[in-house]
Amino acid sequence: MISSDAITWNAPNDPHPARAASQRSYSAVAKGDLDEWLTVYAEDAVIEDPVGPSMFDPDGKGHRGHDGIRAFWEAAIAPIDRFAFEINDSFANPGSNTCANIGRIRTTFGDGSHSTTDLIMVYVVHDDGRVASMKAYWEPERAMASFTKGESA
Numbered sequence: 831m832i833s834s835d836a837i838t839w840n841a842p843n844d845p846h847p848a849r850a851a852s853q854r855s856y857s858a859v860a861k862g863d864l865d866e867w868l869t870v871y872a873e874d875a876v877i878e879d880p881v882g883p884s885m886f887d888p889d890g891k892g893h894r895g896h897d898g899i900r901a902f903w904e905a906a907i908a909p910i911d912r913f914a915f916e917i918n919d920s921f922a923n924p925g926s927n928t929c930a931n932i933g934r935i936r937t938t939f940g941d942g943s944h945s946t947t948d949l950i951m952v953y954v955v956h957d958d959g960r961v962a963s964m965k966a967y968w969e970p971e972r973a974m975a976s977f978t979k980g981e982s983a
Contacts, residue, residue, distance in 0.1 A: 834856065834857040834860040834861060836856075836860035836912070836913055836914050836915060837853070837856050837857065837860060837915045837917070838914075838915065838916045838917070839853070839917050840916070840917065840918045840919075841917050841918060841919045841920035841931065841932075841933075842919075842920050842922070843920075844922075846922040846924070846929060847927065847955050847959045848922055848926070848927055848928050848929035848953045848954065848955045848961075849920055849922050849929045849931075849953075850959065851870055851953055851955050851959055851960065851961050852920075852929060852931055852951065852953045852964075854866075854870045855867060855870045855871075855953075855961065855964070856913075856915045856917075858870060859907055859913055859915075860913050860914075860915065862907075862908075864900065864903050864907075864908075867899075867903065868896055868899065868900065869960075870960065870961055871896070871899055871960060871961045871964075872956050872958075872960040872961060872962050873895060873896055874894075874895060874962070875894075875895070875896075875899060875960070875961050875962055875963065875964070876892040876893065876894050876898075876962075876963050876964075877892060877893045877898075877899055877902055877963075877964045877966075878890075878892040878893075878963075878964070878965045878966065879893075879902070879906070879964065879965075879966035880949075880966050880967065880968045880969070880970060881965050881966065881967055884970055885970065886902060886905055886906050887902075909939070910937045910938070910939065911938050911939050911940045912937070912938040913935060913936070913937055913938075914935070914936040914938075915933060915934075915935055916933050916934050916935075916936075917931050917932070917933035918932055918933050918934075919931070919932040919933075920932070927954055927955050927956070927957075927962075928952065928953065928954045928955075929952070929953050930950055930951070930952045930953075931950070931951045931952075931953070932949075932950050933948075933949065933951075934946055934947060934948045934949065935947045935949065938980075939980065941979075941980040941981075942979075942980020942981050943977065943978065943979050943980040944977070944978055944980070945973050945974065945976045945977040945978070946973070946976045947968050947972075947973040947976075948968065948972070949966050949967055949968035950966070950967040950968075951964060951965070951966045951967075952964070952965045952966075952967070
């Protein structure tokens with residue numbers, strides 16, 4: 831199911847619909863492909879990344895619909911040069927429409943600066959397998975504390 835060498839999957843890997851959607855999402859982000867990423871999300875989807883108020887969502891109400899998700903991409907994903915996903919566990923009960931993935935994401939900027947974010951990502955999908963909701967639980971302060979300047983920074 832994983833189509834990117836930027837994803838290390840050390841978790842259960844059955845074809846659960848929410849787990850498969852999360853993998854498609856990570857793959858599109860790793861490729862930098864906004865159009866592909868939007869196909870993973872339903873038109874009425876909500877992304878909260880991170881959950882609560884943040885630099886990406888001052889009101890903490892989430893990014894709603896494809897327009898909101900596209901704006902989130904431009905603010906939070908487009909500036910990153912490289913993503914490396916490491917998923918160390920994934921919980922998805924058979925017959926449910928939800929999975930929770932535990933892992934970390936290393937983000938690297940063009941100048942080589944990077945940070946690592948430890949997080950839990952919860953995906954809920956509609957019956958068609960498209961994401962209805964994604965909530966990422968992480969703490970911006972902890973991610974920023976891991977920031978390391980690159981060689982050319």
